[in-house]
Amino acid sequence: MSERTVVLSKAIEDEEHLAAIEPDLTDEPDRRRRWPRIVGGLLAVALFVTGGLLFAEGRQLRDTPATANLALTDTEATTRVTGDVSNALGRIFSYGPDATALAKESAQQVLAGKALQQYAALFGQVEKQAADQKLTLTTHVVRAGVTWLTGTSARLLVFLDQVYERRGRPATTASAQLDVTAELRDGRWRIVEISSI
Structure with a gap:
């Protein structure tokens, strides 16, 4: 194998290695669309849990002996x-x-x-x-x-x-x-x- 072939083969390997490391820019618009869905889902879960806790606290306040009198x-x-x-x-x-x-x-x-x-x-x-x-x-x-x-x-x-x-x-x-x-x-x-x- 000639020296030129070795250099060319090395350059191809380096390029493939860089391509593997660099992110695929074609996926970026999909990632941007996923974030609002994820954040929205997390907010919905947080609101549901908070609502449940507030309901339970309110029920305890209503069910005191004083309110039964x-x-x-x-x-x-x-x-x-x-x-x-x-x-x-x-x-x-x-x-x-x-x-x-x-x-x-x-x-x-x-x-x-x-x-x-x-x-x-x-x-x-x-x-x-x-x-x-x-x-x-x-x-x-x-x-x-x-x-x-x-x-x-x-x-x-x-x-x-x-x-x-x-x-x-x-x-x-x-x-x-x-x-x-x-x-x-x-x-x-x-x-x-x-x-x-």
């Missing part, structure tokens, strides 16, 4: 339960020496469960005292506040003024505080538990 958000329902319970307490804790039957009958209509059992146990003694001492008790709800309310149950803090009158003696006034639990049954709020505070 209708006493904070439903004025109409709060007013209704306050009125029903206040009227009920006034009826069952007001009686005269000859009119205990009316209070007893009211208790059957507005009390249920444990509250009705407690009332029945105590009212037997009250009936006897009212007749023996000619006692009249008048109860007024001074203030009632709903501390917890759902669609079917409520808890209230109730402040009462009670006036005791015995024949031949001056009237005396006493105050009481009650923790009351009520349930909505057949469209009416009924007191199911009463405890003094």
